[in-house]
Amino acid sequence: xxxxxxxxxxxxxxxxxxxxxxxxxxxxxxxxxxxxxxxxxxxxxxxxxxxxxxxxxxxxxxxxxxxxxxxxxxxxxxxxxxxxxxxxxxxxxxxxxxxxxxxxxxxxxxxxxxxxxxxxxxxxxxxxxxxxxxxxxxxxxxxxxxxxxxxxxxxxxxxxxxxxxxxxxxxxxxxxxxxxxxxxxxxxxxxxxxxxxxxxxxxxxxxxxxxxxxxxxxxxxxxxxxxxxxxxxxxxxxxxxxxxxxxxxxxxxxxxxxxxxxxxxxxxxxxxxxxxxxxxxxxxxxxxxxxxxxxxxxxxx
Amino acid sequence: xxxxxxxxxxxxxxxxxxxxxxxxxxxxxxxxxxxxxxxxxxxxxxxxxxxxxxxxxxxxxxxxxxxxxxxxxxxxxxxxxxxxxxxxxxxxxxxxxxxxxxxxxxxxxxxxxxxxxxxxxxxxxxxxxxxxxxxxxxxxxxxxxxxxxxxxxxxxxxxxxxxxxxxxxxxxxxxxxxxxxxxx
Numbered sequence: 001x002x003x004x005x006x007x008x009x010x011x012x013x014x015x016x017x018x019x020x021x022x023x024x025x026x027x028x029x030x031x032x033x034x035x036x037x038x039x040x041x042x043x044x045x046x047x048x049x050x051x052x053x054x055x056x057x058x059x060x061x062x063x064x065x066x067x068x069x070x071x072x073x074x075x076x077x078x079x080x081x082x083x084x085x086x087x088x089x090x091x092x093x094x095x096x097x098x099x100x101x102x103x104x105x106x107x108x109x110x111x112x113x114x115x116x117x118x119x120x121x122x123x124x125x126x127x128x129x130x131x132x133x134x135x136x137x138x139x140x141x142x143x144x145x146x147x148x149x150x151x152x153x154x155x156x157x158x159x160x161x162x163x164x165x166x167x168x169x170x171x172x173x174x175x176x177x178x179x180x181x182x183x184x185x186x187x188x189x190x191x192x193x194x195x196x197x198x199x200x201x202x203x204x205x206x207x208x209x210x211x212x213x214x215x216x217x218x219x220x221x222x223x224x225x226x227x228x229x230x231x232x233x234x235x236x237x238x239x240x241x242x243x244x245x246x247x248x249x250x251x252x253x254x255x256x257x258x259x260x261x262x263x264x265x266x267x268x269x270x271x272x273x274x275x276x277x278x279x280x281x282x283x284x285x286x287x288x289x290x291x292x293x294x295x296x297x298x299x300x301x
Numbered sequence: 302x303x304x305x306x307x308x309x310x311x312x313x314x315x316x317x318x319x320x321x322x323x324x325x326x327x328x329x330x331x332x333x334x335x336x337x338x339x340x341x342x343x344x345x346x347x348x349x350x351x352x353x354x355x356x357x358x359x360x361x362x363x364x365x366x367x368x369x370x371x372x373x374x375x376x377x378x379x380x381x382x383x384x385x386x387x388x389x390x391x392x393x394x395x396x397x398x399x400x401x402x403x404x405x406x407x408x409x410x411x412x413x414x415x416x417x418x419x420x421x422x423x424x425x426x427x428x429x430x431x432x433x434x435x436x437x438x439x440x441x442x443x444x445x446x447x448x449x450x451x452x453x454x455x456x457x458x459x460x461x462x463x464x465x466x467x468x469x470x471x472x473x474x475x476x477x478x479x480x481x482x483x484x485x
Binding site for chain 1: 332336339343423426427430431434435437438442
């Protein structure tokens with residue numbers, strides 16, 4: 001399966017299933033809430049949904065502006081870096097996307113990210129370290145990867161994943177507190193009610209599972225962006241060489257935080273800090289291998 | 302619910318369905334037109350760059366008359382072409398002529414080091430990329446349209462939308478035509 005069309009549809013399918021499982025998880029935790037806590041448990045659900053929706057979707061709509069602040073990126077104009085704008089324009093022509101805003105992060109660590117709620121509000125940013133470390137073909141690969149995130153609406157996908165993970169986390173958090181403080185409140189409901197102690201284990205495990213699923217969604221979107229980038233440039237070698245530059249480099253972005261980690265082309269956090277199940281990015285060597293297979297198999301229109 | 306209401310709902314659903322298919326075909330067809338316009342924009346950009354390039358090369362390698370002539374002629378031909386096959390043919394000729402000229406330029410270190418040429422180089426590579434990406438996007442758009450024209454359910458609405466299969470943009474390119482080396 002070394003062609004970008006097959007890879008794209010496989011990654012889309014996997015994202016769909018992961019989001020579906022996240023939905024199932026929300027349903028499962030709601031079921032636990034209602035069956036173990038009765039009416040008070042049922043009241044928690046809309047509250048959690050509301051809080052999660054407001055917090056995530058607020059940042060989704062303002063994503064291009066918020067991220068600029070959080071990553072200390074500043075917008076540039078065509079005159080500031082005509083070559084970079086040429087590259088971005090090339091990828092826009094290849095993809096049929098509108099021209100995004102372009103920003104620079106003054107940071108020696110090579111990295112790049114894309115954000116914005118839709119292609120018309122897209123923002124792509126590059127660190128000065130990245131611009132200095134790469135040749136034209138490699139930069140084009142990175143630009144294509146970022147524009148692929150824009151084309152695939154990854155800000156939206158990660159907002160959906162973050163909302164569902166947030167709902168699960170909030171419900172179990174509130175229920176755990178209810179257990180702690182007023183555990184016996186549901187005792188007035190008799191009959192077919194689940195004993196409360198049976199609810200504790202799912203309440204602990206569900207948010208962990210939600211976080212893992214959210215990370216898995218992010219990893220699939222990275223693989224998808226690599227495949228889509230190749231569909232734009234038809235040049236897997238450029239992106240592969242760029243990833244090799246990133247793999248060789250071990251400086252990390254200064255203004256980093258786990259809140260924006262999923263945005264970057266390469267994880268800005270220390271690799272050792274997170275286990276593979278919680279990683280927002282697939283291992284870079286794996287991505288390089290996939291691109292190599294595409295290079296070996298260029299028999300696509 | 303009586304039968305007439307069911308019929309009204311069924312007809313309504315069918316109309317909505319038909320509108321969606323019709324709009325899809327029209328949208329894809331417009332996208333192909335836009336993609337072709339983009340090719341023309343990029344070809345024009347390239348044609349505008351050429352006089353400057355020719356002058357720069359002449360300054361250092363005036364006796365490379367043949368390569369220069371080819372570029373000038375191909376440029377002239379490309380500015381008059383209007384139908385798709387003619388545009389594609391002229392585009393292919395100019396692409397090859399430019400490649401020939403740049404190959405010739407390789408032999409002149411003074412030319413390659415001149416500030417004029419260095420400035421042109423980035424312009425030339427981005428323009429070449431833009432030309433080839435706009436061709437690629439056009440062909441992708443044609444591919445999507447042609448698949449829709451031929452597959453159910455959109456194929457039922459082809460007559461209604463007055464949309465048909467479109468031509469691919471094919472450039473005569475010897476570097477592509479040459480089959481990859483067979484190794485034994």
